[in-house]
Amino acid sequence: MTATAEKKLHDCRDAWVETLVELGQADPRIVAVVNDSVGSSKLGPFQSEFPERLINVGIAEQDMVGVGAGLANGGKIPFVSAASCFLTARAMEQIKVDAAYSEHHMVLVGQSPGMAYGELGPTHHSIEDLAWLRAIPNLTVVVPSDPEETRQAVRWAAQHDGPVFIRVSRMGVPDVNPAGYEFAPGKAVTLREGSDVTLIATGTVVSRALDAAELLASRGVSARVLSMPTISPLDKDAILAxxxxxxxxxxxxxxxxxxxxxxxxxxxxQHQPVPMRFVGVTGFAPTGEVGWLLDHFGISATGIAEAASEIVGA
Known part of the structure; x- marks a missing residue:
């Protein structure tokens, strides 16, 4: 049994909606826009408290982002929520033009990203989103690793004067950030010190990187673990160090x-060439339970440790 399996796991969507309700209570400008996904976005509590501040556009993701941009232009702070696979793939032009190019204060919330919809197969996997979104200027891309980081990212996005994308996990994750942690865009979190090799992880798989560091330690390898909550901007100083x-x-x-x-x-x-290995999804992901899919691609303590061992020769 891995260390992660022994810890309590959380659905970050619960933290997201609790925080959105709190924000809505404090600021009447907060609104939610969804694509017939009130249930999967877990927006029921927000809808119950603020029924006039939730706009359901139906299965029309491009319209959804456009409506969000219009609300932002009218002085509202829209949280535009949908399954990440549909929000990014179907509405990429609107994310690029209506949100990022126009520099609107709006928050795009990609729900159930990665391979969380495992049994629904490749059409529902959102594995391209980080590569697509990091190429768009002006867009802050946030990938929280646990509930507390999700809460703080949502609060930060509500006051940030610009477009933000937040990737909110439905896959169960343990708490990984230390007590007193404060989210800041462009700042990595050092979860474990190490001198032999560095594991840089983001989102749901940070806990698996920590498990890999434990496994490496048992082999005499000292692994640094950096959690990278924002893909854009990156913490360049932490990476180059x-x-x-x-x-x-x-x-x-x-x-x-x-x-x-x-x-x-x-x-x-460009600045500090060093051996690297990449652990993640390669090609289209098949249909299957999310834990099996992660293991299938080597996104596991064993797979990560093996990649690190190739670098250090252990």
Whole structure:
């Protein structure tokens, strides 16, 4: 049994909606826009308290982002919520133009990302989103790793004067951030010190990177673990320090490796070249339970440790 399996797991959507209700109580400008996904977005409590402040556009993701932009232009603070696979794939032009290019204060909430809809197959996997979104200027891309980071990211996005994308997990995750943790965009969190190799992880798989570090420690390998809550902007200083101070970097994500992995590689190759390995999804993901899918792609303590061992020769 892994260390993660022994810990209590949380659905980050609960933290997201609790925080949105709190924000709505304090600020009448807060509104929610959904694509017939009140249930899967867990927006029932928000709808019950503020029925006039929830706009359901139906299965029309492009319209949903456009409506959100219009509300932002009218002085509201819209949280535009939908399954990440549909929000990003269907409404990419609107995210690019209506949200990012127009620099509207609006929050795009990608629900149940990665392979959380495992049994529904490739059409519902959202594994391309990080690679797509990090290429869009002006857009802050946040991937919380646990409920507390989700709460803080939602609060930060509500006051940030610009477009934000938040990837909210439905896959159960343990608490990983330390007591007193404060979210800041562009700032990594050092969850474990290490001098041999660095594991940089984001979102749901941060806990698996921590498990891998434990496994590596049992083999005499000291692994630094960095949690990277924002893909854009990146914490360049933390990444370059890791490249300079350890023998190499392993990136870990529940997405195509061109997301976090590509972003880190682009930085490292220009300023501090170092051996790297990429742990994530490669190609279309098949149908299956999310835990099985993660293991299938080596996004596990064993798979991450093996990638790190290739760098250090252990």
């Amino acid at each position: 890791a490249a300079a101070e350890t023998k190499g970097i392993v990136t870990v994500e529940e997405a195509l490796t061109s997301g976090l992995g590509g972003a880190v590689a682009e930085l490292v190759v």
